[in-house]
Amino acid sequence: MNDDSEILSEPCCSRKERQREQHRREILGAAEQIFARKGYHAATIEEIARESQFAVGTLYNLFKNKDELYHRVIEGFICQFREELEEKVLKVTDSEQAIAALIDLRVRHFERHREFIRISLELSPASRLDPCRALPKDLQQQHERYVKAVTAIFKRGVDQGVFDAVDPLYLTLGLDGIINAFMAYWSQQEVNGSLEERIHDLQRQFIGRIKVRLTD
Amino acid sequence: MNDDSEILSEPCCSRKERQREQHRREILGAAEQIFARKGYHAATIEEIARESQFAVGTLYNLFKNKDELYHRVIEGFICQFREELEEKVLKVTDSEQAIAALIDLRVRHFERHREFIRISLELSPASRLDPCRALPKDLQQQHERYVKAVTAIFKRGVDQGVFDAVDPLYLTLGLDGIINAFMAYWSQQEVNGSLEERIHDLQRQFIGRIKVRLTD
Amino acid sequence: MNDDSEILSEPCCSRKERQREQHRREILGAAEQIFARKGYHAATIEEIARESQFAVGTLYNLFKNKDELYHRVIEGFICQFREELEEKVLKVTDSEQAIAALIDLRVRHFERHREFIRISLELSPASRLDPCRALPKDLQQQHERYVKAVTAIFKRGVDQGVFDAVDPLYLTLGLDGIINAFMAYWSQQEVNGSLEERIHDLQRQFIGRIKVRLTD
Amino acid sequence: MNDDSEILSEPCCSRKERQREQHRREILGAAEQIFARKGYHAATIEEIARESQFAVGTLYNLFKNKDELYHRVIEGFICQFREELEEKVLKVTDSEQAIAALIDLRVRHFERHREFIRISLELSPASRLDPCRALPKDLQQQHERYVKAVTAIFKRGVDQGVFDAVDPLYLTLGLDGIINAFMAYWSQQEVNGSLEERIHDLQRQFIGRIKVRLTD
DNA sequence: AATGAATGAGTATTCATTCAT
DNA sequence: TATGAATGAATACTCATTCAT
Numbered sequence: 001m002n003d004d005s006e007i008l009s010e011p012c013c014s015r016k017e018r019q020r021e022q023h024r025r026e027i028l029g030a031a032e033q034i035f036a037r038k039g040y041h042a043a044t045i046e047e048i049a050r051e052s053q054f055a056v057g058t059l060y061n062l063f064k065n066k067d068e069l070y071h072r073v074i075e076g077f078i079c080q081f082r083e084e085l086e087e088k089v090l091k092v093t094d095s096e097q098a099i100a101a102l103i104d105l106r107v108r109h110f111e112r113h114r115e116f117i118r119i120s121l122e123l124s125p126a127s128r129l130d131p132c133r134a135l136p137k138d139l140q141q142q143h144e145r146y147v148k149a150v151t152a153i154f155k156r157g158v159d160q161g162v163f164d165a166v167d168p169l170y171l172t173l174g175l176d177g178i179i180n181a182f183m184a185y186w187s188q189q190e191v192n193g194s195l196e197e198r199i200h201d202l203q204r205q206f207i208g209r210i211k212v213r214l215t216d
Numbered sequence: 217m218n219d220d221s222e223i224l225s226e227p228c229c230s231r232k233e234r235q236r237e238q239h240r241r242e243i244l245g246a247a248e249q250i251f252a253r254k255g256y257h258a259a260t261i262e263e264i265a266r267e268s269q270f271a272v273g274t275l276y277n278l279f280k281n282k283d284e285l286y287h288r289v290i291e292g293f294i295c296q297f298r299e300e301l302e303e304k305v306l307k308v309t310d311s312e313q314a315i316a317a318l319i320d321l322r323v324r325h326f327e328r329h330r331e332f333i334r335i336s337l338e339l340s341p342a343s344r345l346d347p348c349r350a351l352p353k354d355l356q357q358q359h360e361r362y363v364k365a366v367t368a369i370f371k372r373g374v375d376q377g378v379f380d381a382v383d384p385l386y387l388t389l390g391l392d393g394i395i396n397a398f399m400a401y402w403s404q405q406e407v408n409g410s411l412e413e414r415i416h417d418l419q420r421q422f423i424g425r426i427k428v429r430l431t432d
Numbered sequence: 433m434n435d436d437s438e439i440l441s442e443p444c445c446s447r448k449e450r451q452r453e454q455h456r457r458e459i460l461g462a463a464e465q466i467f468a469r470k471g472y473h474a475a476t477i478e479e480i481a482r483e484s485q486f487a488v489g490t491l492y493n494l495f496k497n498k499d500e501l502y503h504r505v506i507e508g509f510i511c512q513f514r515e516e517l518e519e520k521v522l523k524v525t526d527s528e529q530a531i532a533a534l535i536d537l538r539v540r541h542f543e544r545h546r547e548f549i550r551i552s553l554e555l556s557p558a559s560r561l562d563p564c565r566a567l568p569k570d571l572q573q574q575h576e577r578y579v580k581a582v583t584a585i586f587k588r589g590v591d592q593g594v595f596d597a598v599d600p601l602y603l604t605l606g607l608d609g610i611i612n613a614f615m616a617y618w619s620q621q622e623v624n625g626s627l628e629e630r631i632h633d634l635q636r637q638f639i640g641r642i643k644v645r646l647t648d
Numbered sequence: 649m650n651d652d653s654e655i656l657s658e659p660c661c662s663r664k665e666r667q668r669e670q671h672r673r674e675i676l677g678a679a680e681q682i683f684a685r686k687g688y689h690a691a692t693i694e695e696i697a698r699e700s701q702f703a704v705g706t707l708y709n710l711f712k713n714k715d716e717l718y719h720r721v722i723e724g725f726i727c728q729f730r731e732e733l734e735e736k737v738l739k740v741t742d743s744e745q746a747i748a749a750l751i752d753l754r755v756r757h758f759e760r761h762r763e764f765i766r767i768s769l770e771l772s773p774a775s776r777l778d779p780c781r782a783l784p785k786d787l788q789q790q791h792e793r794y795v796k797a798v799t800a801i802f803k804r805g806v807d808q809g810v811f812d813a814v815d816p817l818y819l820t821l822g823l824d825g826i827i828n829a830f831m832a833y834w835s836q837q838e839v840n841g842s843l844e845e846r847i848h849d850l851q852r853q854f855i856g857r858i859k860v861r862l863t864d
Numbered sequence: 865a866a867t868g869a870a871t872g873a874g875t876a877t878t879c880a881t882t883c884a885t
Numbered sequence: 886t887a888t889g890a891a892t893g894a895a896t897a898c899t900c901a902t903t904c905a906t
Contacts, residue, residue: 041255041258066902170417180393180397208878232879273878273891451869472689497898498897609822609824637815694880703888
């Protein structure tokens with residue numbers, strides 16, 4: 001509940017402050033582009049500076065170093081997702097609909113930031129062995145909170161007899177893995193079917209597979 | 217005559233040749249370690265040399281450059297997996313047992329090369345945007361062949377009425393994603409349960425979820 | 433405002449620009465020293481950097497790479513010579529005096545850049561087999577233009593009956609070769625006679641040898 | 649007069665010795681090729697070894713290091729020239745004919761080793777500032793002896809009233825420079841005229857220019 | 865505050881030379 | 886004696902970071 005949502009620019013005190021925020025946002029936008037296109041190591045500060053139309057020195061006035069810039073990009077990414085998650089998923093009371101909404105959100109989020117898969121992957125807990133790319137604590141917690149929130153939805157569904165009696169954590173991890181796999185597949189193969197159709201398929205398949213069958 | 221670990225290589229003619237192969241293998245081992253620990257860019261040839269107890273120049277005598285070294289590491293990884301796949305999965309006629317064997321193989325393979333998750337992820341089609349890390353054609357085909365082989369198993373199962381009537385490709389992708397997700401999860405959390413137990417759970421959960429129910 | 437040596441450069445707009453030019457010139461000066469002393473391959477960027485009192489990175493900010501640096505050194509060399517050629521030789525109408533001026537210019541130019549003989553030799557068409565040292569087109573043309581200009585002087589002299597009826601191209605090549613030979617000789621032997629005397633001897637000998645004799 | 653002409657393989661003592669000499673000669677042949685093609689720095693020992701069909705180690709058994717190999721190549725070059733010089737030029741008593749023969753020899757020698765211009769240039773006294781390419785004393789003396797021998801011919805001619813009363817050293821240097829210039833020119837331009845014609849032209853031009861005119 | 869030139873540590877790669885077989 | 890694998894110092898080039906203007 002600490003004020004980490006200042007990032008979305010609630011009107012800040014002074015005009016100076018507001019401009020500073022604006023500049024940060026522009027730089028973060030450029031950085032997202034470049035990191036997404038090249039990955040962490042191959043991206044250069046100079047290129048980010050050029051893309052953002054600021055001087056290199058300015059980036060260093062606003063961000064401590066390359067690492068922090070990277071983390072802030074990811075943070076923005078995560079925050080945006082979390083907000084949409086709260087808005088479109090967590091508020092849905094029916095667990096089946098919530099999961100459907102989650103699938104929808106994840107796929108659309110991915111499509112909107114398609115170039116970002118690379119970062120998305122580097123985000124994966126699995127690749128965080130390298131201390132140089134280790135996410136700072138607060139960002140790691142975000143992911144854990146996400147897992148907990150989704151797991152809670154599944155638990156509710158199971159408890160209510162909507163979903164099969166499976167360990168909800170299993171369901172969370174499974175759903176996440178499945179979505180990742182499909183996005184990776186889609187991102188390299190020519191896909192058939194519109195986005196809506198593909199989302200709908202995923203929803204039907206996944207939910208159908210874990211929903212309690214009335215006839216049982 | 218101390219060729220102790222002649223395990224995987226085709227029987228080589230001369231002693232010279234055999235030693236050369238042995239050295240290549242040692243270097244590949246070191247490279248796997250370092251690449252896994254640091255990722256492609258952050259890994260340095262010098263560190264790999266140190267780890268392998270050879271001089272830098274020796275690495276370059278045996279491998280064209282850093283890229284080739286990286287590709288050979290992945291190739292070894294893939295080949296080993298493919299051999300075990302053929303031996304332990306593709307030869308199994310019963311589709312349910314085949315999938316169970318596949319899950320077992322994937323998880324054990326991962327455990328054996330735990331540090332390798334990073335490379336495993338970088339292998340993912342999704343991260344192959346960066347031309348510098350683009351896999352050579354032959355290695356890409358290996359992955360496609362894997363997908364096809366597994367899909368064939370599912371298709372057989374579906375045709376025989378063992379599995380629910382789901383698009384086999386969906387099942388392949390889904391299974392892969394789920395396994396990845398669990399491995400990532402296990403690799404960062406303290407796991408409870410032995411490896412066998414966890415494998416067994418995964419098998420039960422996944423297969424149970426797609427198996428045709430006789431009572432239907 | 434301490435732009436002390438604005439000698440050769442076009443009047444540059446901003447102070448920034450002017451300083452940049454100044455730094456380029458300083459680096460080129462150091463590079464000339466080192467290339468002259470060691471030749472292309474044996475010269476190292478680090479040494480040039482040390483000599484120029486800049487950091488290695490700075491050289492790379494101002495020049496694309498070692499090759500470009502080398503070419504720019506030669507270019508500076510050629511341009512300076514060409515300017516003096518136009519000023520002191522090509523403007524002279526009397527062909528005998530023009531050739532005398534040319535000899536004077538060549539020798540003095542050499543004395544001023546004595547260390548540069550090596551580059552001067554590497555410039556020779558004969559040594560341009562090595563693609564890595566191949567001069568860019570524009571610099572090659574400069575040399576061809578030089579040959580043409582001098583040949584034109586000789587032709588004029590021959591046509592006017594000042595010089596013997598010899599193929600002017602022969603005269604050009606011959607003069608060039610003779611000057612080179614003497615400079616090489618002087619550069620390794622102890623010379624006797626002042627620079628002026630030696631120039632005067634060369635002029636008298638060469639011109640005397642090709643001048644039409646009135647008594648004929 | 650020390651026996652440095654053993655290089656041309658007078659029958660050596662033991663068979664072992666003779667074979668050793670044979671190997672040296674083969675390696676020198678390969679080295680000449682490679683040095684000529686690439687220049688000193690760009691030539692690699694490994695390539696020379698490959699060309700000579702010997703192992704790298706063998707080269708090092710027969711020659712101290714790259715430098716010595718280079719010097720021996722040049723030595724062979726010089727010795728061959730000197731022998732022909734003695735045979736075809738120094739034995740000629742008529743100074744005009746001797747100079748004609750010298751021109752002929754120089755040009756043919758060049759044509760026979762056309763690729764060797766690079767080394768020929770690197771041989772030039774002017775480029776011997778770099779200690780790493782400095783020729784050993786004995787080879788430097790060879791060149792000085794050549795200069796002396798040719799100068800002696802000119803002196804004789806002058807003394808006998810065949811050539812104009814010019815400092816013979818001037819004539820030697822001048823002739824050398826002229827020949828160099830023409831060879832360089834021919835090596836890059838399409839030449840017109842057969843080798844014989846070109847040699848004849850050079851002889852006529854040069855000698856005609858310095859010959860005492862009877863009508864004086 | 866913004867700039868971007870200067871910095872120099874860091875990295876992939878090459879190649880002369882050695883030495884165990 | 887011949888071999889060629891192993892060595893590691895040397896070198897061109899990059900790029901995150903600093904700081905004077």
